[in-house]
Amino acid sequence: MGFFQDAFIYLLAAVVAVTVSHRLGLGSVLGYLFAGIAIGPVLGYVGGSETETVKHFAEFGVVIMLFLIGLELEPHMIWRMRWQLLGLGGLQVALTTIALTAAVMAVGFAWQAALVIGMTLALSSTAIVLQTLNEKGWMRSRGGQSAFSVLLFQDIAVIPMLAVLPLLAVGAPVPLDGGEGGHHGSILEGYPGWFQTLVILATIAAIILAGRFLVRPAFRLIAAAQMRELFTAAALLIVVSTALLMDLVGVSAALGAFLAGVVLSTSEYRHALESDIDPFKGLLLGLFFISVGAGIDFGLLFSEFFLIIGIAVGVILVKMLILLALAGIFRMPWQDTWMFGLGLAQAGEFAFVLFGFASASGALAGSLVEILILSVAVTMLLTPALFILFERYVAPRTVSSAARPADEIPEPGTVVIAGVGRVGQIIARLMMAENYKIVVLDHDPNLVERMRETGVHSYYGDATRPDLLEAAGLGEAEVFVAALDDQAQQTALVRHVAEHFPKCRIVARAFDRHHLYELEKAGAHAIEREAFEGALALGKRTLRELGLHPYQAEQKVRAFRRHDIQTVSILREYWTGGMGKKYVTAVRERLDELMQVMRSDRLAGKNMPDKDFSPSRKEDPER
Amino acid sequence: MARVLVLFAHPRTDRSVANTALIAAARTMPGVELVDLYGEYPDFDIDIDREQQRLVDIDCLVMQHPVYWYSSPALLKEWQDLVLEHGFAYGADGPALQGKSLLQVATCGTDRDAYRKKGKYENDLRTLFSPFEQTAKFCGMRYLAPFGIFSAEDAEKDGRLDKIVTDYSRLLGAIRDGSLDLEKAASAPLLNDVLDDAIDEEAAAG
Numbered sequence: 001m002g003f004f005q006d007a008f009i010y011l012l013a014a015v016v017a018v019t020v021s022h023r024l025g026l027g028s029v030l031g032y033l034f035a036g037i038a039i040g041p042v043l044g045y046v047g048g049s050e051t052e053t054v055k056h057f058a059e060f061g062v063v064i065m066l067f068l069i070g071l072e073l074e075p076h077m078i079w080r081m082r083w084q085l086l087g088l089g090g091l092q093v094a095l096t097t098i099a100l101t102a103a104v105m106a107v108g109f110a111w112q113a114a115l116v117i118g119m120t121l122a123l124s125s126t127a128i129v130l131q132t133l134n135e136k137g138w139m140r141s142r143g144g145q146s147a148f149s150v151l152l153f154q155d156i157a158v159i160p161m162l163a164v165l166p167l168l169a170v171g172a173p174v175p176l177d178g179g180e181g182g183h184h185g186s187i188l189e190g191y192p193g194w195f196q197t198l199v200i201l202a203t204i205a206a207i208i209l210a211g212r213f214l215v216r217p218a219f220r221l222i223a224a225a226q227m228r229e230l231f232t233a234a235a236l237l238i239v240v241s242t243a244l245l246m247d248l249v250g251v252s253a254a255l256g257a258f259l260a261g262v263v264l265s266t267s268e269y270r271h272a273l274e275s276d277i278d279p280f281k282g283l284l285l286g287l288f289f290i291s292v293g294a295g296i297d298f299g300l301l302f303s304e305f306f307l308i309i310g311i312a313v314g315v316i317l318v319k320m321l322i323l324l325a326l327a328g329i330f331r332m333p334w335q336d337t338w339m340f341g342l343g344l345a346q347a348g349e350f351a352f353v354l355f356g357f358a359s360a361s362g363a364l365a366g367s368l369v370e371i372l373i374l375s376v377a378v379t380m381l382l383t384p385a386l387f388i389l390f391e392r393y394v395a396p397r398t399v400s401s402a403a404r405p406a407d408e409i410p411e412p413g414t415v416v417i418a419g420v421g422r423v424g425q426i427i428a429r430l431m432m433a434e435n436y437k438i439v440v441l442d443h444d445p446n447l448v449e450r451m452r453e454t455g456v457h458s459y460y461g462d463a464t465r466p467d468l469l470e471a472a473g474l475g476e477a478e479v480f481v482a483a484l485d486d487q488a489q490q491t492a493l494v495r496h497v498a499e500h501f502p503k504c505r506i507v508a509r510a511f512d513r514h515h516l517y518e519l520e521k522a523g524a525h526a527i528e529r530e531a532f533e534g535a536l537a538l539g540k541r542t543l544r545e546l547g548l549h550p551y552q553a554e555q556k557v558r559a560f561r562r563h564d565i566q567t568v569s570i571l572r573e574y575w576t577g578g579m580g581k582k583y584v585t586a587v588r589e590r591l592d593e594l595m596q597v598m599r600s601d602r603l604a605g606k607n608m609p610d611k612d613f614s615p616s617r618k619e620d621p622e623r
Numbered sequence: 624m625a626r627v628l629v630l631f632a633h634p635r636t637d638r639s640v641a642n643t644a645l646i647a648a649a650r651t652m653p654g655v656e657l658v659d660l661y662g663e664y665p666d667f668d669i670d671i672d673r674e675q676q677r678l679v680d681i682d683c684l685v686m687q688h689p690v691y692w693y694s695s696p697a698l699l700k701e702w703q704d705l706v707l708e709h710g711f712a713y714g715a716d717g718p719a720l721q722g723k724s725l726l727q728v729a730t731c732g733t734d735r736d737a738y739r740k741k742g743k744y745e746n747d748l749r750t751l752f753s754p755f756e757q758t759a760k761f762c763g764m765r766y767l768a769p770f771g772i773f774s775a776e777d778a779e780k781d782g783r784l785d786k787i788v789t790d791y792s793r794l795l796g797a798i799r800d801g802s803l804d805l806e807k808a809a810s811a812p813l814l815n816d817v818l819d820d821a822i823d824e825e826a827a828a829g
Contacts, residue, residue, distance in 0.1 A: 558668045602671060602705065 030384035036293020061284025066254040070261020089153020096122035112168040125348035143336030169362040211263030232276040312378035320345040338394040342386040346379035412473020413439035417481040418463035424483035482508040498523025625682040632688040632699040641775040654799045674706040687728040712762040721763040730775035768814040797822040
């Protein structure tokens with residue numbers, strides 16, 4: 001009874017709050033946080049010790065998320081990211097730790113306690129940031145990639161932090177096992193350091209080896225059983241067992257899961273794993289955010305309001321300034337700089353773990369830890385607001401401000417193609433075969449490299465960046481092909497090119513009819529719905545498989561195509577940016593008409609005077 | 624004023640100096656509508672309703688095309704197959720073309736001598752084009768003698784092109800203004816021969 005009741009409350013709160021926050025354009029993270037606040041401190045349904053249990057359970061969501069991240073990262077990609085990881089991530093953690101430690105020392109704390117606080121608050125929230133970046137589709141931008149590098153470095157940095165924490169305990173040390181934060185019970189305690197390191201390395205090696213040589217054959221067997229839930233269970237088992245193993249030897253469970261993910265990223269089951277585990281991640285992360293919301297102690301918050309808010313705002317400001325400076329040093333474009341700076345400015349969920357551990361080991365006083373944890377929660381609560389700030393005020397303005405010099409593009413193209421995914425690639429090949437000078441831009445370094453290997457002039461870069469378009473030769477290009485995957489970016493790009501390069505013809509790939517109208521408004525000259533012709537071709541194949549003669553199938557598809565293209569221009573005037581009543585009525589009417597069009601058969605044989613299959617010969621005056 | 628529709632069918636206009644010059648002239652003539660069939664239907668997907676509407680609105684249809692295998696390029700044949708429907712172009716309730724005229728303007732690769740009884744092709748242009756003539760008659764149209772542009776590829780080099788373009792413009796203008804003697808134009812074996820005779824310049828001037 002109790003379980004169902006709890007589950008009911010959690011789920012109801014999540015469903016209501018997330019739906020509302022999504023409607024308001026605030027994203028799911030804020031929705032979950034508010035759901036937690038609502039059922040915890042506000043309504044008092046859950047709270048206290050319970051939230052702690054839920055939080056531990058929900059930390060599993062973070063673990064799964066890192067597994068999924070690992071799954072998407074092939075080893076050679078990490079290798080390629082190594083400079084960004086070490087440079088950007090290392091500098092961020094080091095500089096922020098120094099700055100915050102100095103600040104805390106300035107208030108009068110001992111350097112040991114200050115260092116604990118400084119390095120803990122240097123970490124950002126992987127859960128919030130990655131979830132938000134994914135939701136908004138910013139993961140592949142330069143800012144998103146940089147944020148990811150930093151988060152990854154932070155996740156790794158947790159390990160040495162955990163290692164030095166006990167050394168910084170200057171107060172009366174509380175035995176680890178007895179402490180509240182003692183969830184971190186490594187079996188290696190008491191052994192010498194070199195032995196611990198050895199065991200950890202051996203564990204990591206074991207995970208890699210198992211991933212390579214054990215998991216794949218096992219999955220082959222499980223997949224052969226053709227039971228989906230078994231596969232899902234096996235996938236979860238991998239995550240849980242690596243997490244458990246890493247936990248046992250005292251390393252971050254999340255990092256273990258991440259490692260397992262990387263090992264399996266090259267396996268043929270990668271996509272199946274991803275799609276099976278993804279729903280768990282979403283729900284558990286939601287639970288995590290709910291528990292953060294529910295755990296907010298409003299009593300303490302109000303009694304120490306200014307202190308807590310002050311710490312939170314201070315932390316955000318310090319982190320943001322350092323992040324912005326780093327983005328400048330690494331020459332990030334203006335828009336990415338702000339995404340990076342605002343996005344990573346909060347403190348992260350590892351703070352709950354580290355502070356708990358710190359108070360248990362006596363590195364920090366318990367009362368201080370409570371205030372710090374509340375401050376961390378406040379920074380997390382403020383993060384969605386910062387993202388909204390970025391989205392509303394920074395992102396739309398990027399068009400007019402080119403921040404950095406353009407990338408080297410040796411020769412401008414007659415045809416500039418933005419986006420070299422499934423669509424742009426084909427166009428690029430066609431243009432090359434026709435001997436046109438082309439420049440291809442994409443923000444996926446992998447794709448660009450692959451295209452380069454096949455001899456296409458492709459350049460890495462964000463095609464939504466004005467200076468890059470300039471360098472690509474859009475001033476002289478005859479045609480600009482907009483073939484980005486992301487609908488919103490695509491529209492913004494077309495609008496920008498239409499405004500700034502009026503002489504260039506714009507050919508655009510539309511996602512669907514509605515997107516087509518948007519692109520039209522944005523100023524594209526020729527637009528095709530990306531799946532339209534492909535779908536017609538498949539429809540034609542279907543008709544043929546049904547036994548229709550190839551030419552008849554062709555005729556049917558032509559009639560359909562013509563009618564549909566007409567429909568596009570008829571519905572245009574009813575399209576108001578959304579589907580109004582009139583629009584829906586018009587769609588219905590067109591559909592009825594389509595049935596008639598398709599039923600009429602203009603090639604039935606009546607149209608040739610000398611047809612040999614005419615059923616009505618008397619029509620022909622010659623006979 | 625008669626309305627004239629020129630259906631131009633050439634898959635490679637860029638390679639045809641003569642046709643390029645001819646359509647350039649036709650395009651600028653008031654009262655004459657020029658349709659580039661290969662331009663409008665590159666995928667051969669002819670919009671039947673639209674083409675039929677065009678025919679309803681005019682008095683004279685001009686088919687301008689190169690001679691391909693003693694006939695027209697494929698798209699013009701496809702156009703006939705689809706647009707000249709039963710119930711529209713012929714049949715009990717389809718006299719839409721009744722009384723209108725059809726004229727073929729054809730560019731030929733070889734000289735005129737090839738198109739003689741004793742020439743290389745053993746037939747004159749009009750005989751070779753008899754399927755078009757028969758089609759026109761079947762639809763109740765008057766078939767005018769074809770206007771041939773022989774050795775079209777050399778026309779510019781030989782200095783004949785300007786005259787050809789002028790003649791073509793005169794011809795279209797005369798049809799439009801009603802100053803072409805349709806009977807004379809219909810009965811000649813080749814329109815080239817009777818052009819000056821059939822156009823009543825005074826009527827045109829007046």
